[in-house]
Amino acid sequence: MSIEVIKPGLATSVQDAGRPGYYHLGIPLSGALDQQSYLLANLLVGNDEGAAVIECTLLGPELRFDGAAIVAITGAEVVARVNGQEVPRNESIAVQDGDKLSFDFMKLGARCFIAVAGGIDVPQVLGSRSTYGLGAFGGYQGRKLMAGDSLPVGQASPQARPGRRAPADSLLAMAKEVPLRVLPGLYFHRLQDVSSTSFFADTWTVGSEADRIGYRYKGGTPLQFIERTPPFGAGNDPSNIVDAGYPYGSIQVPGGREPIILQRDAVSGGGYAMVGTVISADMDRIAQMQPNNKAQFIEVDMAQALEARAVRTRRLNQLRAALAP
Numbered sequence: 618m619s620i621e622v623i624k625p626g627l628a629t630s631v632q633d634a635g636r637p638g639y640y641h642l643g644i645p646l647s648g649a650l651d652q653q654s655y656l657l658a659n660l661l662v663g664n665d666e667g668a669a670v671i672e673c674t675l676l677g678p679e680l681r682f683d684g685a686a687i688v689a690i691t692g693a694e695v696v697a698r699v700n701g702q703e704v705p706r707n708e709s710i711a712v713q714d715g716d717k718l719s720f721d722f723m724k725l726g727a728r729c730f731i732a733v734a735g736g737i738d739v740p741q742v743l744g745s746r747s748t749y750g751l752g753a754f755g756g757y758q759g760r761k762l763m764a765g766d767s768l769p770v771g772q773a774s775p776q777a778r779p780g781r782r783a784p785a786d787s788l789l790a791m792a793k794e795v796p797l798r799v800l801p802g803l804y805f806h807r808l809q810d811v812s813s814t815s816f817f818a819d820t821w822t823v824g825s826e827a828d829r830i831g832y833r834y835k836g837g838t839p840l841q842f843i844e845r846t847p848p849f850g851a852g853n854d855p856s857n858i859v860d861a862g863y864p865y866g867s868i869q870v871p872g873g874r875e876p877i878i879l880q881r882d883a884v885s886g887g888g889y890a891m892v893g894t895v896i897s898a899d900m901d902r903i904a905q906m907q908p909n910n911k912a913q914f915i916e917v918d919m920a921q922a923l924e925a926r927a928v929r930t931r932r933l934n935q936l937r938a939a940l941a942p
Contacts, residue, residue, distance in 0.1 A: 618682075618683060618684030618685075618686060618735070618769075618770045619683045619684070619767045619768060619769050619770060620680050620681070620682055620683065620733065620737075620767070620768040620770060621680065621681040621683060621765075621766070621767050621768075622678055622679075622680060622762050622763065622764055622765065622766040622767075622768070623678070623679040623680065623681055623717070623764060624678055624679040624719075624764060625678050625761065625762045625763050625764055625766075626673050626674070626675075626676045626677045626678040626679075626720070626762075627673075627674050627675045627676045628673075628674040628675070628761055628828070628829075629671060629672065629673045629674065629677065629678045629761060629762045630671075630672055630748040630750070630756050630757075630760075630761050630762060631669050631670070631671060631672075631737050631739055631746060631747070631748050631755075631756035631757050631762070631768070632647070632648055632649040632650075632655070632669065632670060632671075632672040632746075632747045632748060632756070633648055633649070633655075633667055633668065633669040633670070633736075633745055633746045633747050634648050634649070634652070634655070634666065634667045634745070634747075635647055635648025635649075635745060635747055635881065636648065636742075636743055636744060636745035636747055636749070636755070638743075638744070639743060640862075640885050641885075643884065643885050643886075644743065644749070644752065644885075645749070645865070645881060645882055645883055645884070645885060646865060646881045647745065647747035647748065647749045647755065647829075647881050647882055648745065648747045648881055649670065649672055649730060649747075650672070650728055650829060650880060650881055650900075650901075650903075650904030651692055651728055651730070651789065651901045651904040651905055652900075652901055653789050653901045653929075653933065653936075654691040654692035654728070654729075654730050654789055654901070654905075655670060655672075655691075655692075655730050656933065656936065656937075657689075657691045657707070657783055657787060657788075657936060657940075658670055658689045658690070658691040658692075658730040658731070658732035659732050659736075660936065660937065660940040661689035661691070661707070661708065661709045661732065661781050661782075661783060661940065662687050662688065662689045662709050662732045662733065662734040662773075662774075662777050662781075663687070663709075663734055663773070663774040663775075663776035663777040663778070663781075663942065664732060664734065664735070664736050664774065664777075665736070666937075668732070668735075668736030668737075668771075669736050669737040669738070669739060669746035669747070669756075670730050670731060670732045670733075670736070670737060671730065671731040671732075671733075671737065671762075671768075672728060672729075672730055673720065673728060673729050673730070673731065674727060674728050675722065675723055675727055675728075675907065676720065676722050676723070677695065677697070677719070677720030677723075677729060677731075678719075678720070678762060679717060679718070679719040679720075680717065680718045680719075680731075681715065681716070681717050681718075682712045682713070682714065682715065682716050682717075682718070683714065683715075683767075684714050684770075685711070685712065685713050685714055686711075686712050686733050686734060686735075686770065686773070687709050687710070687711055687712075687733070687734035687773060687777040687778065687779060688709070688710055688711075688712055688718070688731065688732065688733050688734075689707070689708065689709045689710070689731075689732045689781075690704075690706045690707070690729055690730070690731055690732075691706065691707055691729065691730050691732070691783070691788075692726060692728050692729035692730045692789075692905070693723040693724075693725065693726025693727060693728055693729045693791070693905060694706075694723065694724045694725040694726055694791065695720050695721060695722070695723040695724060695726075695729050696720065696721040696724075697718065697719070697720050697729075698718070698719050698720070699712055699716050699717065699718055700716055700717055701719075706729075707782065707783040707788060708780070708781065708782045708783065709734075709777070709778065709779050709780060709781040710779050711779040718731070723907070725791050725792075725793070725907075726791045726905040726907070727827075727904065727905050727906060727907045728904055728905060733770050734770075734773035734774060734777035735770045735771035735772050735773040735774070735777075736770070736771045737757075737768050737769070737770060737771075738769040738770055738771040739755075739756060739757050739768070739769065742754050742755045743755075748760065748761070749882060750829070750882060751830070751882060751884075774942075776942040781940065783936075783940070784936070784939045784940075787932075787935070787936045787939065789901055789902070789905065791902075791905050793907075793910050793911065794820075794910065794911035794912070794913075795902050795906065795910070795911075795912055796912070796913050796914075796915045797878075797895050797899050797902065797903065797912050797913070797914055797915065798895065798896045798898070798899050798914075798915045798916075798917045798921070798922070798925060799817075799868065799893040799894065799895055799896070799914045799915065799916060799917065800893060800894050800896060800917060800918070800919065800922050801892070801893050801916065802867060802868065802890075802891040802892050802893040802894055803861075803890075803891055804858065804890035804891055804892055805892045805893060807842050807843050807845075807855070807890055807892075808840055808841070808842060808843070808892060809840075809841040809842065809843055811841065812838070812840040812841045812842075812873070815837065815838040815840070816837070816840060816876075816892065816893075816914060817913075817914050817915065817916050819836075819837035819838055819913070820836065820837070820911050820912070820913050821834035821835065821836055821837045821876065821911065821912050821913070821914070822834060822835050822836040822909060822910070822911055822912075823835075823906050823907065823908050823909060823910045823911075823912070824875065824908065825908045827906065827908060828880070828882075829880050829881060829882040830879070830880055830882045830883050830884075831877045831878060831879045831880050831883055832877065832878045832880060832903055832906065833875050833876070833877050834875060834876045834877070834878070834912060835875050837876070839873050839874050840856075840870050840873040840874075840892070841873060842855035842856050842873055842890070843855065850888075851888065852888065854871075854872055855873075856869075856870055856871055856872055856873050856889060856890050857888050857889060857890070858888055858889065858890045859888065860886055860887060860888050861886060861887075861888075861891070862885060862886045863879055863883060863884065863885055863886050863887060863891065864879075864891070864894050865879065865880075865881065865883070865900070866878060866879065866894045866895040866896070866897065866900050867879050867891040867893070867894045867895075868891060868892050868893045868894065868895065869887075869889035869890065869891055869892070870889070870890070870892055871889050876892075876914075878895055878903060880903070880904075893914070896917065896922040896925055896926070897922075897926055897929075898922075898925035898926050898928065898929040899925070
């Protein structure tokens with residue numbers, strides 16, 4: 618069985634749980650940006666948790682199924698249609714040979730996930746089927762989907778059936794303004810006092826450049842770094858450093874102007890000071906922010922970050938239990 622891409626949408630790619638273990642070689646995690654919605658989609662169709670799905674951004678694709686299948690759509694609030702008729706999200710549905718799946722623009726949230734029973738059966742690269750666009754490998758031919766592509770689908774599990782619904786409390790909460798909890802970073806002390814205050818006090822707006830590499834935020838007060846004599850190799854701007862590793866979710870502010878939160882396809886190191894890191898429990902929220910959505914950074918300490926991660930883990934385990942075969 619296969620899926621034909623009739624229209625690719627704005628930025629549609631094959632993603633799975635990610636490609637950990639190669640960051641030291643400059644190869645990032647990749648994988649679904651919203652891991653909670655990705656997991657839910659696979660559970661609804663009876664897939665293994667690490668099965669590959671289709672990740673869509675802002676405008677989904679138009680797809681034709683060359684065979685009967687069980688499908689689930691999760692993530693952003695969007696009207697999905699099969700042969701022109703609206704179908705439910707967050708529920709497994711049956712499609713038939715020749716059916717066409719299409720989408721309107723996403724109303725709230727920026728990404729939806731299409732899981733098909735059996736998973737998207739593209740080759741694994743370094744243990745993952747995720748697309749890494751900058752490296753041009755993984756996924757379908759190492760790139761975003763294009764019209765005419767044909768995606769192979771694996772063997773569906775015996776547990777795959779239509780009518781499985783997500784518990785209401787398992788859905789990622791979405792809004793046009795969200796708080797993002799931030800652990801101050803290694804170079805936060807280099808901000809002037811007025812900027813270390815304004816960074817958390819201001820409301821920031823998602824820029825149009827937001828993508829799988831990083832989310833740029835605008836509209837806050839430019840940050841002032843403490844003047845210093847730069848070490849050799851750091852450059853003259855006080856926001857620069859000698860090259861260092863970038864954690865996933867870290868925040869850099871080139872020139873002090875616009876914070877950039879590094880996402881799952883970001884490079885693994887460079888020469889910008891990292892003023893903080895968004896905690897892992899909030900990274901899914903960023904994936905669902907559209908351009909012009911608002912965010913406020915909330916300062917937390919390590920104990921609060923670890924507790925938030927534990928709460929998220931318990932919530933995901935409850936989701937697994939609720940949808941277990």
